[in-house]
Amino acid sequence: MIKQISVFMENKPGILLDMTKLLSAKNVNIKTLSLADTAEFGIARLIVDNPDGVAEMLKSNGFNARTTSVLAVEVPDQVGGLAMVLEVITEAGINVEYMYGFVEKKHPDKALLVFKVEEVDRAAEHLKSKGLNLVSKDDIS
Amino acid sequence: MWNEKIEKMPADKLQTEQSKSLKSLVNLVYKNVEFYKKRMDDFGVKPTDIKDINDISKLPFTTKQDMREVYPLGLCAADKKDIVEVHMSSGTTGTPVVNSYTLEDIEIWSEVMARTLAQGGATSEDILQNAYGYGLFTGGFGVHYGGRKMGCFTIPISGGNTNRQLQVMRDFGSTLITCTPSYSLYLAEAGKEAGMDFSKMPLKAGFFGAEAWSETMRTEIEAKLHLKAYDIYGLTEIIGPGVAGECEAQEGLHFFEDHFYPEIINPDTGEVLPDGEKGELVITTLTRTGTPVLRYRTRDITYIFKEKCSCGRTHRRIHRLLGRTDDMLIIRGVNIFPSQIENVLLKQKGIEPHYLLVIDRVNNLDTLEVQVEMSDDLAFDSIKVVEKVEHDIAHALHNELLISAKVKLVAPKSIQRSEGKAKRIVDNRNI
Numbered sequence: 172m173i174k175q176i177s178v179f180m181e182n183k184p185g186i187l188l189d190m191t192k193l194l195s196a197k198n199v200n201i202k203t204l205s206l207a208d209t210a211e212f213g214i215a216r217l218i219v220d221n222p223d224g225v226a227e228m229l230k231s232n233g234f235n236a237r238t239t240s241v242l243a244v245e246v247p248d249q250v251g252g253l254a255m256v257l258e259v260i261t262e263a264g265i266n267v268e269y270m271y272g273f274v275e276k277k278h279p280d281k282a283l284l285v286f287k288v289e290e291v292d293r294a295a296e297h298l299k300s301k302g303l304n305l306v307s308k309d310d311i312s
Numbered sequence: 313m314w315n316e317k318i319e320k321m322p323a324d325k326l327q328t329e330q331s332k333s334l335k336s337l338v339n340l341v342y343k344n345v346e347f348y349k350k351r352m353d354d355f356g357v358k359p360t361d362i363k364d365i366n367d368i369s370k371l372p373f374t375t376k377q378d379m380r381e382v383y384p385l386g387l388c389a390a391d392k393k394d395i396v397e398v399h400m401s402s403g404t405t406g407t408p409v410v411n412s413y414t415l416e417d418i419e420i421w422s423e424v425m426a427r428t429l430a431q432g433g434a435t436s437e438d439i440l441q442n443a444y445g446y447g448l449f450t451g452g453f454g455v456h457y458g459g460r461k462m463g464c465f466t467i468p469i470s471g472g473n474t475n476r477q478l479q480v481m482r483d484f485g486s487t488l489i490t491c492t493p494s495y496s497l498y499l500a501e502a503g504k505e506a507g508m509d510f511s512k513m514p515l516k517a518g519f520f521g522a523e524a525w526s527e528t529m530r531t532e533i534e535a536k537l538h539l540k541a542y543d544i545y546g547l548t549e550i551i552g553p554g555v556a557g558e559c560e561a562q563e564g565l566h567f568f569e570d571h572f573y574p575e576i577i578n579p580d581t582g583e584v585l586p587d588g589e590k591g592e593l594v595i596t597t598l599t600r601t602g603t604p605v606l607r608y609r610t611r612d613i614t615y616i617f618k619e620k621c622s623c624g625r626t627h628r629r630i631h632r633l634l635g636r637t638d639d640m641l642i643i644r645g646v647n648i649f650p651s652q653i654e655n656v657l658l659k660q661k662g663i664e665p666h667y668l669l670v671i672d673r674v675n676n677l678d679t680l681e682v683q684v685e686m687s688d689d690l691a692f693d694s695i696k697v698v699e700k701v702e703h704d705i706a707h708a709l710h711n712e713l714l715i716s717a718k719v720k721l722v723a724p725k726s727i728q729r730s731e732g733k734a735k736r737i738v739d740n741r742n743i
Contacts, residue, residue: 177693179686179723207695211720214693235686235723239693268694287693 174222178215179235203273243306248282263297314430319625331364333598344389373607380407390601400448401548417602424554424568425458431559432517432542436463443491445471450552492645493520497676500536510538522645564629579637587616611637643678662690662701672740680717
């Protein structure tokens, strides 16, 4: 399990730029960023080093940020990688709220799939029992 | 003119009538209404102190809160078996304001509404499309009684269902329309889209009330619907529509003074102001028995014209409403206080009671957006969590206040805080 930062944003021009400028000024490297949006608001989801510290920093600068536990599963970067993981999750009857993926610098042949699920602990146990490689925060760089 | 003898009655004679009515009213409520007996005793005024209409200022006021506290029938001065109808204010949390009517009260209502319609040129030849809501709201029935009294071909179509409104207007050849001013513009737009040419329709007058509007809006309504637009005034606490209305001169609204006595007071001191000075409108029902009301504080701001009207009617006129002494909002004809919205918000989960109400008019219909701060601990990471909170609040607002609002969650502490009175309302309506 890893921690992701979620930032709630009103749909206003420039707000994403403001946040990324702040992160760059504070020397925070964004490993990946995924955006969810509705007509009214957006949620930016970020993977960074030291998520707790960065979330606090964002809050103290007026951003509405919080951390959320998500599953990060390492799969070979090849056809069928995502389907294989989803199959395992589905057979356990676990509902995926959202997901996104990115490729790590350290292992360019591997993809990291990030899942937000209900019952995160049970999902983690299940994935591990099926031999999938769950990543912890120290594995990401 | 519907009732020339009364409407053109010389001022001194009218005052004599008012004095007579006020004396009977005070005797009646002192005898039959526990609330007023106590209120007058506490105030140190006896029925015998009231000798003519000018003594009205010796009487205590009645507030909306008073009327809620005596719910449901605490102001009724008639025998309960003589009550034939009841109406209630809409859009209030907790206790509504009730008005109960005897048959005589309904007759008064019919009379003042017939005058209202006649002031805009209505006759028994007219086809009246009554698009005010029928039900507990006073608008539909009040207009209906007036139309029936006058002998109009009255169509009780009630509010909403725009396509049917247009169809009925075309097929029956409606000559009069009654609805809120904003809805009339909505009808005009919808009719135009449906290919209707209002310049070729028989519509001649519209009677618009239940919400604030302006001269600019009048010009627009008259141009789009090809009719004369008349402002009418009324409120549930007094009787409903039919308290005052514009005549053909369209310079202020004649108060039907033989039944409803207007005063203008300084809202801070309660002191009565002379005609011509702006202040809070206070109304006494001189002749009603189902729900008689002494000196009701309307919170509406206006003034009474000093000049006589060119139409020859002697009943004094008030200026169209100039505002409120409180923060009451009128949204699509429904009266709402921000505190009522606050009360609904306080019961909701996932938010803090810091809110901003943004009111606008889109396609001639009022819209309300409730912006409210999410709690610090709301798991907003999931869109469905945010949307559920918004949906639950919208649902509660609709259930408890009968209003449709768009709810928008915003970040904690993002709504501006201010010292003292918070700025909770942004009204973008250009009226």
